[in-house]
Amino acid sequence: MSGDTLRALKTVIAVFTLSASMTPAIALAQHETAADLLDGERAYRGSCANCHGPDGDAIAGIDLGRGQFRRQLSDEDLVRIIRTGIPNTPMPATSMTVEQAQKIVAYLRSTAATKRAGGVTGDAARGVAIFQGKGGCANCHSVAGSGSGVGPDLTRIGAVRGALELQRSLLQPAADVQAPNRFYRVVLKDGTAVTGRLLTHDTFTVQMLDTKQRLRSYVKSDVREHGFIDTPMPSYQTTLTAQEIADVVSYLVSLKGRG
Secondary structure (H helix, E strand, O other), X not given: OXXXXXXXXXXXXXXXXXXXXXXXXXXXXXXXXXXXXXXXXXXXXXXXXXXXXXXXXXXXXXXHHHOEOOOOOOHHHHHHHHHHOOOOOOOOOOOOOXXXXXXXXXXXXXXXXXXXXXXXXXXXXXHHHHHHOOOOHHHOOEEOOEEOOOOOOOOOHHHHOOHHHHHHHHHXXXXXXXXXXXXXXXXXXXXXXXXXXXXXXOOOEEEEEEOOOOEEEEXXXXXOEEEEEOOOOOOOOOOOOHHXXXXXXXXXXXXXXXX
């Protein structure tokens, strides 16, 4: 290797070394995957939503879902706050890793960007009419005792799920099915198939609510086959307009279990 080549190589190494030393200790990934955002959403729902609300707007002056804070905060600031809390405030420290906190921040940033780009404002009153009429939602779901019990009760859905989560459930219902909402299929020894929403199951038995809202209980060793099936929830991607989707979401967000 010539002297000039060796000096050039040393220069390149020095530049990379200097660049690495200037990189912040906590740097968020530039291109989060869909799985990362979903992990962040789940972590937010499990650790943050109790205080901040499913849409991040339950505390005055803060709207996490729209990227609004009481002061300007970088991603690194948010990661640090999630992990160490804020002294002398209700915001506690957590045992989250940097990676876990980063995924929550990525989810919040993605949510804020989506809301800014959405541009369609829903109307809850119109949403009720679509829910009960064109959408056919009441054929499977109930609200405050009215409707069907085949699918999950939605009386408090606005208190536990955010607007974007609800919108995704309408457009991509199979993307993130919650454990209590999974559907199950049992085939009896005579070939009869029974499907329904799973209530409980263990090593030996399974209990489910069938499509006629009847409680069914089976001993697994007494049936030919059994297992989870895809959600019967249809996608409204092509059957409802963007405005109608926004209206239904607005109605669902309003359902907090009061009244």
